[in-house]
Amino acid sequence: MKMVLLLLFENLLRVAFGLYRTPRVSAPCIVVSNHNTVLDTYVLSVLFPLKALPRVRAAAAADTFSRGFFAWFCRNTLNPIMVNRHALKGDPLAEVRTALARGESLVIFPEGTRGEPGVIEPFRPGVGEIAREFPQIPIYPCFIAGIERVWPRGAKLPLPFNVEILVGKPYFADPKLHRREIARILEEKVRELAGRYEQARRGEIEFPDRRLLTTSPWTPPE
Numbered sequence: 001m002k003m004v005l006l007l008l009f010e011n012l013l014r015v016a017f018g019l020y021r022t023p024r025v026s027a028p029c030i031v032v033s034n035h036n037t038v039l040d041t042y043v044l045s046v047l048f049p050l051k052a053l054p055r056v057r058a059a060a061a062a063d064t065f066s067r068g069f070f071a072w073f074c075r076n077t078l079n080p081i082m083v084n085r086h087a088l089k090g091d092p093l094a095e096v097r098t099a100l101a102r103g104e105s106l107v108i109f110p111e112g113t114r115g116e117p118g119v120i121e122p123f124r125p126g127v128g129e130i131a132r133e134f135p136q137i138p139i140y141p142c143f144i145a146g147i148e149r150v151w152p153r154g155a156k157l158p159l160p161f162n163v164e165i166l167v168g169k170p171y172f173a174d175p176k177l178h179r180r181e182i183a184r185i186l187e188e189k190v191r192e193l194a195g196r197y198e199q200a201r202r203g204e205i206e207f208p209d210r211r212l213l214t215t216s217p218w219t220p221p222e
Helices: 002-017 040-045 050-055 069-075 094-101 126-133 179-201
Strands: 030-033 056-061 081-083 105-108 139-145 164-167
Touching: 002 040, 002 050, 030 040, 030 126, 030 179, 040 056, 040 105, 040 139, 050 056, 056 094, 081 094, 094 105, 094 126, 105 126, 126 179, 139 179, 164 179
Parallel strands: 030 105, 030 139, 056 081, 056 105
Antiparallel strands: 139 164
């Protein structure tokens, strides 16, 4: 039932946001991205092959997805890992570690919360700690462009604006680096994708496919 609901919603988003062609990531992996709306995880789920979806987990704030219809829908489609951002005891990322050790994939937003529309906030070091512990797992930096207009905070319903997903080459963390340094590297990679997207939008550089920015895993030209 979860898969049916997820696939139906994914297809609805493809039509509403123009996500007809998207890159593909290799599972198991970690996907890190900017974060602007509650729809971000659904948009990023289209990057995974169909057969990988049952083993894709999304790190979600427990306080955000604890009540309401949309919270219920997310819990019953995304198979999320609820993270208590305000826990005073224990390891809030323990279930994340367990999922990755089982060979599951992870979608995580290192900013920790939805920021100002179109603004990338500093990445928190938790993602660096996870990356250090699983250096064999590829990490795909992603940038979701345009989604900040779709469902900004305070809006009751989403709007059907076009959305693009840019995916960089996979990054493998060096466990010798400090977790803050790894988080900084990943933040830099996402910011670079965002900057190149703006350059392409202004016509200053070309993407592999001028007709559609969601083409294939993409590394900015030198």
